[in-house]
Amino acid sequence: MKETIGQIKAELWDIFDHLHRHPEISWEEWRTTDFLRQELEREGYRVRTFADCPGVVAEIGNGPLAVGVRSDMDALWQEVDGVWQPNHSCGHDAHMTIVLGVAKLLRRIGYEPPGTLRFLFQPAEEKGTGALKMIEKGAADGLTFLYGVHLRPIQEVESGYAAPAIIHGAAQCIEGRIRGMAAHAARPHLGVNVIEVGSAIVQELGKIHTDPQVPASIKMTKFHAGEKDANTIPDYAEFALDLRAQTNGAMERLVEGLRHVVNGVAAIYGADIELTERTRIVAASPDYEAQQLMEEAIIAVLGADKCVPPVVTPGGEDFHFYSFKKPELKTTMLGLGCDLRPGLHHPRMTFRRDDLLSGVEILARVVMNTFAKVSPQGEKEHASVAANH
Incomplete structure (x- = not known):
């Protein structure tokens, strides 16, 4: 041969x-x-x-x-x-x-x-x-x-x-959209700043726990908010998340934890957060x-x-x-x-x-x-x- x-x-x-x-x-x-x-x-x-x-x-x-x-x-x-x-x-x-x-x-x-x-x-x-x-x-x-x-x-x-x-x-890409409320930057109490909402999501992702013996991670890989004006509270943002897990079960737990995080952050800030799941690669x-x-x-x-x-x-x-x-x-x-x-x-x-x-x-x-x-x-x-x- x-x-x-x-x-x-x-x-x-x-x-x-x-x-x-x-x-x-x-x-x-x-x-x-x-x-x-x-x-x-x-x-x-x-x-x-x-x-x-x-x-x-x-x-x-x-x-x-x-x-x-x-x-x-x-x-x-x-x-x-x-x-x-x-x-x-x-x-x-x-x-x-x-x-x-x-x-x-x-x-x-x-x-x-x-x-x-x-x-x-x-x-x-x-x-x-x-x-x-x-x-x-x-x-x-x-x-x-x-x-x-x-x-x-x-x-x-x-x-x-x-x-x-x-x-x-397993791998999963999830895209998200945040809708808040625009306001003058001098009056932040009148708006809902989607950048603060996005930051809160990032902080809470670290609190999603899975079996430590099974490698798994979730992280934000894209975030866009605001345009040309620096004195305006932005009311719309788009972001993307990358999820990785060595087993399909661990991936399910990551996704479930993400939904809890998003629902909690949305309630705290009074924002609307929408998630769209893209193709999931199985383990x-x-x-x-x-x-x-x-x-x-x-x-x-x-x-x-x-x-x-x-x-x-x-x-x-x-x-x-x-x-x-x-x-x-x-x-x-x-x-x-x-x-x-x-x-x-x-x-x-x-x-x-x-x-x-x-x-x-x-x-x-x-x-x-x-x-x-x-x-x-x-x-x-x-x-x-x-x-x-």
Whole structure:
């Protein structure tokens, strides 16, 4: 298998360079969709795209056991060298390269899955809504296993190492509006100052307590009030809150505590406070069997000493909606070390490119091992392919 990876290495670098040079933000990944479609059709996959949204689903083989591999597609909107533009600083260009590399590798070594092998290229992960759309489109229907991959920053996993699961936390963005009463700044007793109301909310957030053994945080990340006049008590403000929790239960308690805070502050100040909940990302719940299969693949490629425990991270990932919405689906994400620095979402994020090849081999092996574990026919096919490659 390593020999074949070496043979397609230059092709994979061309793919990565193309994707990196042509980033597209969430829900606008149309050129990316077309590029992936052409590459997958060239390899003989049955490919499906959608008229109303970006995204690609590709299959090969048939049978009751269906194994899937998923990649996200979208870039971030960031300022780079003074210019706002789409930018792949979360590694989604690398993820697409890895997953497309798996699709190509398995075809080049002549692997025929004893079941259905499906690849999902999903839009809008950064918005937290892409996985939900793919589920709505039936992209996960009939799958038994679904594997994902995400590059890990050097602070979590070093180059040459990998983790069989990423334990992402739950994430929630909540937007708010405060309506008070305008007044002359010389007569504050006649008004309701929305800045004071916002300050009170910030102070009370620190009094929301959850289980101290479960990481959780809530903080205000945006606040706007007042306009040009400095001698007027402002009567309208907008704000945003970022909520993080390692479990879905802790997130529920954070949201409940926030509602109590807002109701209390509104009553004290006589203000009207309205909250709008945006998409909530659910916490990870990797399947034990899928995690074990991923661990075996990591050990086969990198060695037992390079397989690290599952990574616990406060970041969020909409990949976990697949198992949340379909509890029967067995999922886990490969956490791939690649010397990624200075960090995810930094506009100048870099990583060690050769580690992507390890990601390709690990995911290819976990696909083959998954089919082999559940089907005698798959075990025979796996043994034959492994002996020849």
